Amino acid sequence: xxxxxxxxxxxxxxxxxxxxxxxxxxxxxxxxxxxxxxxxxxxxxxxxxxxxxxxxxxxxxxxxxxxxxxxxxxxxxxxxxxxxxxxxxxxxxxxxxxxxxxxxxxxxxxxxxxxxxxxxxxxxxxxxxxxxxxxxxxxxxxxxxxxxxxxxxxxxxxxxxxxxxxxxxxxxxxxxxxxxxxxxxxxxxxxxxxxxxxxxxxxxxxxxxxxxxxxxxxxxxxxxxxxxxxxxxxxxxxxxxxxxxxxxxxxxxxxxxxxxxxxxxxxxxxxxxxxxxxxxxxxxxxxxxxxxxxxxxxxxxxxxxxxxxxxxxxxxxxxxxxxx
Amino acid sequence: xxxxxxxxxxxxxxxxxxxxxxxxxxxxxxxxxxxxxxxxxxxxxxxxxxxxxxxxxxxxxxxxxxxxxxxxxxxxxxxxxxxxxxxxxxxxxxxxxxxxxxxxxxxxxxxxxxxxxxxxxxxxxxxxxxxxxxxxxxxxxxxxxxxxxxxxxxxxxxxxxxxxxxxxxxxxxxxxxxxxxxxxxxxxxxxxxxxxxxxxxxxxxxxxxxxxxxxxxxxxxxxxxxxxxxxxxxxxxxxxxxxxxx
Numbered sequence: 001x002x003x004x005x006x007x008x009x010x011x012x013x014x015x016x017x018x019x020x021x022x023x024x025x026x027x028x029x030x031x032x033x034x035x036x037x038x039x040x041x042x043x044x045x046x047x048x049x050x051x052x053x054x055x056x057x058x059x060x061x062x063x064x065x066x067x068x069x070x071x072x073x074x075x076x077x078x079x080x081x082x083x084x085x086x087x088x089x090x091x092x093x094x095x096x097x098x099x100x101x102x103x104x105x106x107x108x109x110x111x112x113x114x115x116x117x118x119x120x121x122x123x124x125x126x127x128x129x130x131x132x133x134x135x136x137x138x139x140x141x142x143x144x145x146x147x148x149x150x151x152x153x154x155x156x157x158x159x160x161x162x163x164x165x166x167x168x169x170x171x172x173x174x175x176x177x178x179x180x181x182x183x184x185x186x187x188x189x190x191x192x193x194x195x196x197x198x199x200x201x202x203x204x205x206x207x208x209x210x211x212x213x214x215x216x217x218x219x220x221x222x223x224x225x226x227x228x229x230x231x232x233x234x235x236x237x238x239x240x241x242x243x244x245x246x247x248x249x250x251x252x253x254x255x256x257x258x259x260x261x262x263x264x265x266x267x268x269x270x271x272x273x274x275x276x277x278x279x280x281x282x283x284x285x286x287x288x289x290x291x292x293x294x295x296x297x298x299x300x301x302x303x304x305x306x307x308x309x310x311x312x313x314x315x316x317x318x319x320x321x322x323x324x
Numbered sequence: 325x326x327x328x329x330x331x332x333x334x335x336x337x338x339x340x341x342x343x344x345x346x347x348x349x350x351x352x353x354x355x356x357x358x359x360x361x362x363x364x365x366x367x368x369x370x371x372x373x374x375x376x377x378x379x380x381x382x383x384x385x386x387x388x389x390x391x392x393x394x395x396x397x398x399x400x401x402x403x404x405x406x407x408x409x410x411x412x413x414x415x416x417x418x419x420x421x422x423x424x425x426x427x428x429x430x431x432x433x434x435x436x437x438x439x440x441x442x443x444x445x446x447x448x449x450x451x452x453x454x455x456x457x458x459x460x461x462x463x464x465x466x467x468x469x470x471x472x473x474x475x476x477x478x479x480x481x482x483x484x485x486x487x488x489x490x491x492x493x494x495x496x497x498x499x500x501x502x503x504x505x506x507x508x509x510x511x512x513x514x515x516x517x518x519x520x521x522x523x524x525x526x527x528x529x530x531x532x533x534x535x536x537x538x539x540x541x542x543x544x545x546x547x548x549x550x551x552x553x554x555x556x557x558x559x560x561x562x563x564x565x566x567x568x569x570x
Contacts, residue, residue: 011477072481074444074454099477103456106409106441107448115410115529118439135539136438138338142537143437149529185453186485189471193479202477206569238496248459248496249479254438255496256475263569273339280542284567286559300545301567302559310552318556322564 002125003036004029005062005090007081008053009098010043015052017203018096018158023056025161026094029125038062038088039170042080044070050172057166062088064177071188074104076179078111083175085112090151092130094123097155097258098202105155115147117154119258121281130154138254139277158202159260159281193249201233201250207261209235209252209279210245213268213289213308220245222312223267229319235259237275253278268308271296288312326369326463326487328360329425330393331416331446334377334384335436349384352431354391354500356493359461360429361392361501367463370394372425376415378403382516389511390503396514399521407523408531409437413445414524420450425488427470432457432492443492454490455483459497 006023009016023039030037039058041049046063053061064080081104085093095101097119109116117123120132121142129148135157136143147154201207208227214220227234236246238253252259254277264282269275271287271294279285280299287300288308297303304311332353337346349357360371373388373396375381380403385396399415401407407415420428428450433440440456447454459480460473469484472491485491503511548555548562564570 072476073483074456078448099457099475102440103474103476104444106413106444107454109410109441109529110413110445110448113529115531116441117531118441131534133537134438136536137336137436138438139539140338142539143533144535144537145531145533147529147531151529185489186455186483189482189484191476191479191481192473200478241496248475251496254435255494263563263567280539284563284569285542285545286563297545297547299542301542302562303545303547304555304559305547305549306552306555311555314552315556315559318553318560319570322560322570 001034001036002091003038003089004092004094005038005040005085005088006058006094008039008041008049009096009100010041010049011200015049016096016098017163018098020056020163021158021161022094022096022156023053023058024163025156027057027166033125035125038090040064040084040088042069042077042084054170055165055167056163057168058170059168060171060173063172063174065174066177066179068179068181072100072191073184073186073188074107075184075186078104078107079179080177081108082111083177087175092125093151093153095153095155097157101155105153109153112151114151114153115149117145117147117152119155119157121157121160123154123156135277138273139280140273157258157260157281201235201252202257202259204233204259205261206230206232206263207235207259207282208232208265208267209237209269210240210267211237211269212239214240214245219268219309222309226265226267226312226316229316229323230263230265232265237269237272266296266300267312269296270294271299326363326367327424327426328364328369328371329420329423329428330356330360330371330373330388331428331430332357332373332375332384332388333431333434334375334381335434338435347384349387350431350434351495352433352435352493354388355495355498356429356431357388357391357393358498358500359493360427362498363461363463367465372396374399374416374419376401376407376412376521385516386511387503389514390507391501392507394514395516397517397519400518401521401523405523406533409439409441409445410528410530411524413442413449414528415521416442416446417449427487428452428490430490430492432494443490447490450490452488452490453485454492455485456492458491458493461491461497
């Protein structure tokens with residue numbers, strides 16, 4: 001019997017859906033193998049998220065609360081996660097693969113003497129460790145990778161599993177945590193957030209993404225209108241981020257964010273492999289592109305060959321009519 | 325004056341079909357080299373490189389030297405060795421321990437494994453403050469701090485690190501320069517310290533790739549054709565009734 005610990009990610013005061021997906025997966029593994037399921041919340045106000053996490057069925061929830069977590073800095077996060085792991089002594093620790101987790105996963109693995117399987121698309125418990133599928137080579141291939149070690153850290157791509165509630169009366173244990181701010185060697189000076197980003201990209205159920213075909217402010221407005229009608233987050237390819245039309249936070253791809261919404265609308269995106277690496281797990285993909293040979297059509301559930309400047313306005317109107 | 329050490333890796337070219345076997349300098353590492361060049365050109369300093377890889381990876385070292393780095397160390401492992409991130413970080417830490425660099429830079433991940441662990445593993449082993457996923461670097465001479473703009477989940481975080489420190493670089497921060505002919509010729513005369521190293525066999529938790537599998541193919545999609553109004557109507561109908569995402 002093993003102990004599985006899911007670390008919950010909090011962003012903008014909310015539990016991230018991707019964490020609940022991972023917690024659901026861990027619950028399934030725990031139920032199937034008779035393992036223990038626990039969760040940990042590291043946040044300035046960890047107790048505020050207990051109800052949300054309890055609904056997904058962990059037996060114990062560890063909380064670490066400290067105001068220092070309001071600023072994203074890896075040093076206190078590493079210290080807190082180390083404290084939880086040393087206290088709970090889990091065999092497997094699972095995370096959602098967020099930027100904040102990517103920031104600390106390697107250092108944490110060294111600190112707690114664990115093997116790490118980052119950014120997996122699926123994982124299983126096997127005798128003496130974990131086996132996982134990892135998209136590699138810009139998601140051209142899957143690497144079946146194993147970590148046979150007494151302790152394994154695994155981070156899971158968003159959208160790999162579906163979050164399903166199964167409420168249970170979890171025990172709650174606050175882990176004492178002191179942090180000497182004077183020991184901090186790094187300083188967070190500022191967080192620059194993209195203006196008007198109403199929906200968080202990596203958590204969004206619908207994403208409208210713009211590519212090189214969106215050439216100007218008028219095109220950007222068409223994309224924004226379509227996203228508004230669909231209640232979608234706005235993404236972008238590297239090309240339009242570099243052109244300055246969309247912020248870097250919108251970039252989807254091997255370098256940028258990995259998204260896995262139910263609906264992905266690729267507007268004027270050709271489908272370079274680095275971009276596809278970040279969106280190919282979307283359930284339904286709509287591609288709108290002038291070039292009938294654009295590689296994005298290989299991935300599209302529905303492909304429309306045409307001029308986005310003509311199609312987007314009528315599509316937004318039609319959607320408004322359907323949704324009304 | 326900034327003394328940089330940039331850790332680089334030779335990787336298969338992910339833009340080329342897999343079977344060609346074309347090997348290149350990891351794109352994220354190339355951005356780290358470029359950023360080190362920009363900062364040392366402005367503030368003075370020097371750039372050392374270190375690469376772990378088989379003897380054939382020397383060509384990648386020459387490429388990074390041709391961009392403008394000053395010298396390199398090649399830690400040679402066997403052709404068939406595939407050390408995981410933990411082993412690579414251990415080998416790099418053993419090499420870098422007691423060396424006197426202001427900034428150790430790496431790519432944020434290798435474009436073949438996309439793991440992204442080695443940088444923070446190395447920082448932890450060396451006890452250095454670090455920032456990952458940098459999309460901008462600046463140097464503050466008066467405080468001797470490296471100011472890193474990193475891409476976080478909710479926005480860009482601007483973090484100041486005292487030197488010595490470690491940073492992992494995204495390839496969004498610059499366009500790495502293409503070596504000039506003069507740079508290529510000059511690189512032939514730059515020193516490469518080549519030494520054989522053993523991949524640590526014991527004492528580390530190990531991950532192992534058992535097999536590579538194809539990504540499951542998506543079901544073939546449908547092309548919707550006609551005038552914009554007609555296509556819009558058809559798409560909405562299919563999204564609502566067939567795909568059930570509206």
